[in-house]
Amino acid sequence: MATRDQVATAEAGTDLSLEVPPELSGKQGEGSDGASPWRLAGRRLKRNKTALAFGALFLVLVGVCLAAPLYAEHVANRTPEDQPASDETVPDNGEEVLVVGLDGIPIGPTWEKEYFLGADSSGRDVAVRLLYGGRNSLLIGTFAALGTILLGMALGILSGYFRGWTDGVISRIMDVIWSFPVILLGIALGTALALGGLDLRDFSFGLIPITIAGDSLAIPILIIAVVYIPYLARPIRGQVLALREKEFVEAARAQGMGSFRIMFSEILPNIVTTLIVFFPLLIANAILLEAALSFLGAGVRAPNPSWGTMINDGVDRIVTAPTLAIVPGAMLVLTVLALNVFGDGVRDALDPRAKVRIDH
Amino acid sequence: MARFVARRLVSMVFVMFAVSVLTFLIFNVIPNGDPAVRMAGKQPTEEQIEEIREEWGFDEPVYEQYVVTMRKLFTGDMISYFTQLDVVDEIIKGIPRTLSLAIGAAIIWMFFGVGLGLFTAMRAGKVSDTLLTVLALIGISMPVFWVGALMNHYLGFELGIFPNGGYVEFSESPVDWAYHLILPWTALSILFIGVYSRVLRSNVLDTLNEDYVRTARAKGLSERRVLLHHVLRNSLIPVVTLWGLDFAVVIGGGAILTETVFGLQGVGQYAADAIGQLDVPPILAVTMFGAFFVVFVNALVDIAYAALDPRIRLESDSASA
Numbered sequence: 001m002a003t004r005d006q007v008a009t010a011e012a013g014t015d016l017s018l019e020v021p022p023e024l025s026g027k028q029g030e031g032s033d034g035a036s037p038w039r040l041a042g043r044r045l046k047r048n049k050t051a052l053a054f055g056a057l058f059l060v061l062v063g064v065c066l067a068a069p070l071y072a073e074h075v076a077n078r079t080p081e082d083q084p085a086s087d088e089t090v091p092d093n094g095e096e097v098l099v100v101g102l103d104g105i106p107i108g109p110t111w112e113k114e115y116f117l118g119a120d121s122s123g124r125d126v127a128v129r130l131l132y133g134g135r136n137s138l139l140i141g142t143f144a145a146l147g148t149i150l151l152g153m154a155l156g157i158l159s160g161y162f163r164g165w166t167d168g169v170i171s172r173i174m175d176v177i178w179s180f181p182v183i184l185l186g187i188a189l190g191t192a193l194a195l196g197g198l199d200l201r202d203f204s205f206g207l208i209p210i211t212i213a214g215d216s217l218a219i220p221i222l223i224i225a226v227v228y229i230p231y232l233a234r235p236i237r238g239q240v241l242a243l244r245e246k247e248f249v250e251a252a253r254a255q256g257m258g259s260f261r262i263m264f265s266e267i268l269p270n271i272v273t274t275l276i277v278f279f280p281l282l283i284a285n286a287i288l289l290e291a292a293l294s295f296l297g298a299g300v301r302a303p304n305p306s307w308g309t310m311i312n313d314g315v316d317r318i319v320t321a322p323t324l325a326i327v328p329g330a331m332l333v334l335t336v337l338a339l340n341v342f343g344d345g346v347r348d349a350l351d352p353r354a355k356v357r358i359d360h
Numbered sequence: 361m362a363r364f365v366a367r368r369l370v371s372m373v374f375v376m377f378a379v380s381v382l383t384f385l386i387f388n389v390i391p392n393g394d395p396a397v398r399m400a401g402k403q404p405t406e407e408q409i410e411e412i413r414e415e416w417g418f419d420e421p422v423y424e425q426y427v428v429t430m431r432k433l434f435t436g437d438m439i440s441y442f443t444q445l446d447v448v449d450e451i452i453k454g455i456p457r458t459l460s461l462a463i464g465a466a467i468i469w470m471f472f473g474v475g476l477g478l479f480t481a482m483r484a485g486k487v488s489d490t491l492l493t494v495l496a497l498i499g500i501s502m503p504v505f506w507v508g509a510l511m512n513h514y515l516g517f518e519l520g521i522f523p524n525g526g527y528v529e530f531s532e533s534p535v536d537w538a539y540h541l542i543l544p545w546t547a548l549s550i551l552f553i554g555v556y557s558r559v560l561r562s563n564v565l566d567t568l569n570e571d572y573v574r575t576a577r578a579k580g581l582s583e584r585r586v587l588l589h590h591v592l593r594n595s596l597i598p599v600v601t602l603w604g605l606d607f608a609v610v611i612g613g614g615a616i617l618t619e620t621v622f623g624l625q626g627v628g629q630y631a632a633d634a635i636g637q638l639d640v641p642p643i644l645a646v647t648m649f650g651a652f653f654v655v656f657v658n659a660l661v662d663i664a665y666a667a668l669d670p671r672i673r674l675e676s677d678s679a680s681a
């Protein structure tokens with residue numbers, strides 16, 4: 001068993017992971033010491049300082065957003081929903097200033113503990129909402145990307161392995177989802193599910209007694225996960241179509257291994273590189289799509305903050321308080337950029353020929 | 361060729377049918393709760409809901425409901441219960457604006473995407489390549505509604521260089537039309553310029569290693585001729601395909617964010633404005649027609665491709681035989 005797995009991994013190495021331009025691998029003296037493809041990829045990634053720096057930046061951003069409750073409680077003294085009394089003042093440059101001025105213009109960045117980045121039009125602390133909103137955006141992005149990976153992987157493997165009518169049905173469904181502009185499908189699902197939510201009993205013959213409310217974060221997660229499935233399932237299917245003809249799969253079949261066992265222990269290890277390459281880039285796109293849906297009102301629902309809803313609020317008041325739009329957008333761009341640069345680095349290290357394309 | 365076209369068109373019709381079924385399911389079957397209430401928008405009265413249930417056949421079996429929905433869509437008998445306006449009329453009103461946005465932006469992003477891609481490929485590994493590649497990455501990381509809003513505010517409102525939103529008919533004044541569209545075109549193009557320059561750069565770098573490029577150089581052709589006639593021409597093929605498809609997606613609903621931010625009142629914004637009211641019929645119609653359009657252009661691109669490259673139609677002919 002162990003030896004067969006090693007053979008499978010070695011196959012994966014030659015097929016998918018080791019397609020490094022010869023001049024590159026030659027120069028670095030790679031592969032000569034018999035290191036595993038994973039270790040080689042790790043070394044290549046380690047040399048890519050830019051990618052690593054941006055990967056670290058992403059982790060820092062995640063850490064900061066996860067610390068939102070600490071910041072809210074111990075520094076800003078406010079929850080993301082707290083609205084001040086109309087005559088409440090806070091220190092700004094040594095003066096006491098109204099949080100929302102008499103002219104309705106909220107306070108700008110004070111650079112102090114309270115209202116570090118100023119207040120929004122309802123007098124809520126922008127910095128606190130930025131971190132809580134980031135938590136929601138990152139949560140949705142990560143879980144949606146995980147959902148896409150799991151579903152896309154399962155559908156891609158099934159249709160590539162069984163071919164025939166299984167492949168026909170799955171591929172046609174993928175074609176149909178693919179036909180919709182991503183944002184439009186997201187909006188359609190977002191508005192349709194906004195009112196009543198989703199009753200999973202309808203889809204599981206009553207076996208899963210869960211109802212997802214229309215304003216739950218699970219709705220955007222589910223929507224985004226579904227919308228991106230074809231972008232992953234299609235390349236996976238192509239790889240599995242080639243892999244199933246390989247000798248090691250044939251050997252497994254000849255030894256009487258069942259189809260699902262082959263898919264899990266022979267095929268899956270060989271497509272893991274693709275899944276890893278897609279993961280950071282999928283998170284980046286999921287975060288962008290979440291922001292777009294929330295911006296249009298078909299994603300995260302008020303008063304729950306997300307970067308998309310905050311940009312929406314900010315754009316409405318861009319003339320009097322442009323920081324309200326600039327700040328959440330800048331955080332969003334920084335996060336997505338970090339993921340894109342890091343994701344590019346991961347791709348170059350693992351599978352430089354991979355053609356990854358995800359629409360917006 | 362005729363056989364290929366016929367088969368491609370038949371498969372197009374099937375995909376369109378499947379698209380219509382999926383759209384129908386998304387709005388009328390998948391969500392939890394009463395479809396009549398959902399269709400009625402915010403705060404409907406009991407009678408309105410009853411009327412809608414009757415009209416859309418929500419008491420009938422599902423296939424009956426599908427037929428009713430499709431009939432409403434194609435006979436122009438679908439109204440928004442929030443505005444009481446005919447949905448298809450409103451969509452047709454928005455088409456020239458959406459087209460104006462998409463055509464201009466597509467030209468801009470193709471021109472700059474290809475230019476930037478070629479330039480960075482020529483300078484691969486140099487400082488200018490690194491800088492521009494980073495710029496392209498920043499471009500694909502920025503949400504269009506954010507960039508658009510900032511451009512509109514700073515360049516349009518604060519500095520007053522460009523008009524702050526609004527739209528002028530092309531027939532009224534072509535110059536004003538373009539002047540009002542410069543900012544939306546730019547905002548929409550940024551993402552695609554980033555994507556296209558990256559795709560073209562890697563295509564050019566791949567093509568440079570081809571034998572026929574070496575042959576061309578060995579023949580003593582000038583570097584300029586080799587680049588433009590041998591390398592660029594072959595690297596462009598996948599980009600042109602991409603262009604056709606992206607153009608279709610932008611018209612089919614992809615421009616919704618740009619239209620909304622700049623207040624262009626196109627088809628996309630019509631759907632976007634309906635979201636806040638949970639006014640379902642406009643969104644249903646735009647989703648359905650948008651996806652139809654994308655499927656249609658996909659078929660056209662395939663046919664054009666087959667006309668240009670006989671290998672494709674021969675391959676698929678023998679595959680089906």
